[in-house]
Amino acid sequence: MDWSPILISMRTASLSILVTFFLGIFAAWRVIRLKNEKLKLIWDGILTLPLVLPPTVAGFFLLYIFGVKRPVGKFFLDYFSVKIAFSWIATVLAAVVMSFPLMYRSARGAFEQVDENLPAAARTLGMSEWCIFRKVLFANALPGIVSGGVLAFARGLGEFGATAMIAGNIAGKTRTLPMAVYSEVAAGNMDAAYRYVAVIVVIAFLSVILMNWAGLRADRKKR
Numbered sequence: 001m002d003w004s005p006i007l008i009s010m011r012t013a014s015l016s017i018l019v020t021f022f023l024g025i026f027a028a029w030r031v032i033r034l035k036n037e038k039l040k041l042i043w044d045g046i047l048t049l050p051l052v053l054p055p056t057v058a059g060f061f062l063l064y065i066f067g068v069k070r071p072v073g074k075f076f077l078d079y080f081s082v083k084i085a086f087s088w089i090a091t092v093l094a095a096v097v098m099s100f101p102l103m104y105r106s107a108r109g110a111f112e113q114v115d116e117n118l119p120a121a122a123r124t125l126g127m128s129e130w131c132i133f134r135k136v137l138f139a140n141a142l143p144g145i146v147s148g149g150v151l152a153f154a155r156g157l158g159e160f161g162a163t164a165m166i167a168g169n170i171a172g173k174t175r176t177l178p179m180a181v182y183s184e185v186a187a188g189n190m191d192a193a194y195r196y197v198a199v200i201v202v203i204a205f206l207s208v209i210l211m212n213w214a215g216l217r218a219d220r221k222k223r
Contacts, residue, residue: 001195004172005180008070008091012176013157016095020152021095024103025145029133032111051101055161056098062166066093090167091174095156102155106148110141147211154207158200 019109034040041165050058066073066084069082076082084090114137122132138145160178169183184221 001192002171002180005175005177005196006199008088008173008175009157009177012088012091012095013153016092016099016156017149017153019092019096020100020156021149022104024100024152025107025138025150027100027104028107028111029137032108048101051105052099055159057099058092058140059162059165062090062093062097066166085166086168086170086174088092088167088174089219091159091176092183094162094166095159098157098162100153106151107141107145110144110148111137113144114140116158133155150207154204159205167198170178186223 031040031043031047034043063085064070066076068074068077068083068085073084076084080091083095118136118140119132122136127135157176158178159176160182163174163176163179169175169179169182175183177196181193181196183198184190184196
């Protein structure tokens with residue numbers, strides 16, 4: 001069995017979750033602090049949009065933005081000699097975009113479940129907003145945030161549609177586990193496809209276990 005799809009997928013999912021985790025938490029914190037409800041709805045819709053778009057459509061937009069002949073893609077190629085489209089970076093970009101809404105929604109839900117009296121009490125004690133976020137909001141919402149992070153990691157690992165559009169299916173370079181399954185089935189190599197599917201199922205199952213564990217911790221903390 002070719003191990004490169006597994007290694008590429010793990011590298012992609014690991015880097016993408018680092019980006020998605022902090023970006024999702026920051027976006028959720030900023031949105032819940034908005035006072036204007038209409039503005040909050042608009043930003044929530046924009047940040048959640050990749051979750052409801054077909055992955056191929058999201059990949060199309062990414063290709064339109066980061067293609068070598070497009071302004072952003074051309075800028076990176078001309079000034080940094082970095083080709084984004086159809087490179088390993090593109091697999092990370094696709095995973096970040098498609099997994100971000102799950103991290104954002106999970107973090108926002110976890111923050112909104114924190115008792116509003118806790119931040120208010122912290123403000124009366126003279127704590128700064130950053131300190132309140134770190135010691136009150138984040139600390140109390142941590143189980144939900146961790147659960148969202150695990151879910152986002154699994155989503156990034158299983159990304160297919162957007163990856164196919166912007167990264168392609170280049171063996172040893174952009175062929176992730178889902179792409180490998182597709183390639184092996186298309187080539188009639190069902191035994192190899194079964195092995196790749198088994199790897200994905202095991203990782204997905206472990207992700208569900210971690211999510212449930214985080215949920216149990218949250219319930220025990222509330223009690």
